[in-house]
Amino acid sequence: MMRKKVTIVGSGNVGATAAHWIAAKELADVVLLDVVEGVPQGKALDLLQAMPIEKRDCSIIGTNDYADTANSDVVVITAGIARKPGMSRDDLLTTNHGIMSKVVGEVVKASPNTIIIVVSNPLDAMAQTAFKQAGFPRERVIGMAGVLDSARFRTFIAEELKVSVENVTAFVLGGHGDTMVPLSRYSTMAGIPITELIAPDRLKELETRTANGGAEIVKHLKTGSAYYAPSAAAVEMVEAILKDKKKILPCAAYLQGEYGITGLYVGVPCKLGAKGLEQIIEIKLTPEEQAALQKSADSVKELCTVIGVA
Numbered sequence: 272m273m274r275k276k277v278t279i280v281g282s283g284n285v286g287a288t289a290a291h292w293i294a295a296k297e298l299a300d301v302v303l304l305d306v307v308e309g310v311p312q313g314k315a316l317d318l319l320q321a322m323p324i325e326k327r328d329c330s331i332i333g334t335n336d337y338a339d340t341a342n343s344d345v346v347v348i349t350a351g352i353a354r355k356p357g358m359s360r361d362d363l364l365t366t367n368h369g370i371m372s373k374v375v376g377e378v379v380k381a382s383p384n385t386i387i388i389v390v391s392n393p394l395d396a397m398a399q400t401a402f403k404q405a406g407f408p409r410e411r412v413i414g415m416a417g418v419l420d421s422a423r424f425r426t427f428i429a430e431e432l433k434v435s436v437e438n439v440t441a442f443v444l445g446g447h448g449d450t451m452v453p454l455s456r457y458s459t460m461a462g463i464p465i466t467e468l469i470a471p472d473r474l475k476e477l478e479t480r481t482a483n484g485g486a487e488i489v490k491h492l493k494t495g496s497a498y499y500a501p502s503a504a505a506v507e508m509v510e511a512i513l514k515d516k517k518k519i520l521p522c523a524a525y526l527q528g529e530y531g532i533t534g535l536y537v538g539v540p541c542k543l544g545a546k547g548l549e550q551i552i553e554i555k556l557t558p559e560e561q562a563a564l565q566k567s568a569d570s571v572k573e574l575c576t577v578i579g580v581a
């Protein structure tokens with residue numbers, strides 16, 4: 272059987288670490304691409320030389336040439352600038368919009384049948400940019416944010432309840448920004464709703480920490496933003512697609528009336544399989560939850576309007 276091929280555009284912190292997770296899981300051959308000469312080549316060669324130690328067989332190449340990315344099964348786009356302390360993700364909008372538009376044009380020429388996973392920020396507006404630029408059906412352009420935000424929420428819940436992270440499920444919906452919507456009502460410990468286990472005030476604190484999860488790490492790092500959990504989250508999506516797992520994950524998807532939202536990328540529960548986005552799961556929301564989701568969608572729309580992709 273031919274191995275699958277995954278291209279990662281942007282070989283910085285998130286991109287290179289995503290390559291690391293893919294290789295460690297032996298999921299696919301990896302092509303790391305960047306505009307900077309030498310960096311993708313050096314990181315790819317270094318990672319490749321870890322394979323005998325890790326007992327994994329993957330080809331890993333670094334390049335500046337999209338010809339090497341031809342016919343990728345999945346392309347993960349992490350190209351762009353990351354924020355520093357004092358910045359919001361929205362401050363990256365114009366620069367990353369320019370980068371995303373260029374990158375997607377090249378990706379699509381080299382791999383017209385690929386599935387694109389967008390990671391660059393501000394996430395939902397960048398997914399919308401990629402979707403419009405690619406001209407692909409919505410099934411093949413998906414944004415990564417909800418898996419990360421939910422993983423943060425799960426981490427905090429597991430710490431609070433002193434249980435294994437494996438026992439905790441959680442959903443965070445909405446745009447990947449301050450207005451994201453951690454859905455405590457649909458989050459569980461061993462199947463028990465956490466709303467029955469954690470007092471409302473404390474739960475609110477965990478939700479707020481989740482919504483500020485990215486900024487908390489930026490404040491520590493000072494030179495950039497999170498990358499271990501973000502890259503692991505993107506790779507969970509890659510794995511669900513390559514293995515046709517039909518896995519339900521919160522992802523940014525182009526809504527066409529679901530949740531009362533049309534023509535916009537927003538984080539919702541999605542089924543991922545070999546075709547990419549295979550289904551959007553509509554869960555019943557309370558009026559407060561629906562209003563919070565709508566508010567989040569409104570802030571995504573504002574950004575999309577600024578860059579002309581609304």
Ligand SMILES: NC(=O)C1=CN([C@@H]2O[C@H](COP(=O)(O)OP(=O)(O)OC[C@H]3O[C@@H](n4cnc5c(N)ncnc54)[C@H](O)[C@@H]3O)[C@@H](O)[C@H]2O)C=CC1
Pocket residue numbers: 280281282283284285286304305306307349350351352353354363367370373374389390391392393394415416419447495496497498501
């Ligand atoms: N969706 C999410 O949940 C998350 C999104 N991010 C975003 O992901 C992006 C990448 O973050 P990091 O890897 O930490 O940044 P980084 O600065 O370490 O890496 C970005 C890389 O993109 C490359 N690049 C810039 N323009 C390019 C182009 N035209 N073509 C190819 N490569 C290009 C740069 O040379 C650099 O190597 C940022 O926008 C960040 O905000 C980061 C974490 C989570």
Ligand SMILES: O=C([O-])CC(=O)C(=O)O
Pocket residue numbers: 353354360392419447484485486488489496497501
């Ligand atoms: O905070 C950032 O800028 C990077 C990101 O999206 C996250 O870690 O959630």
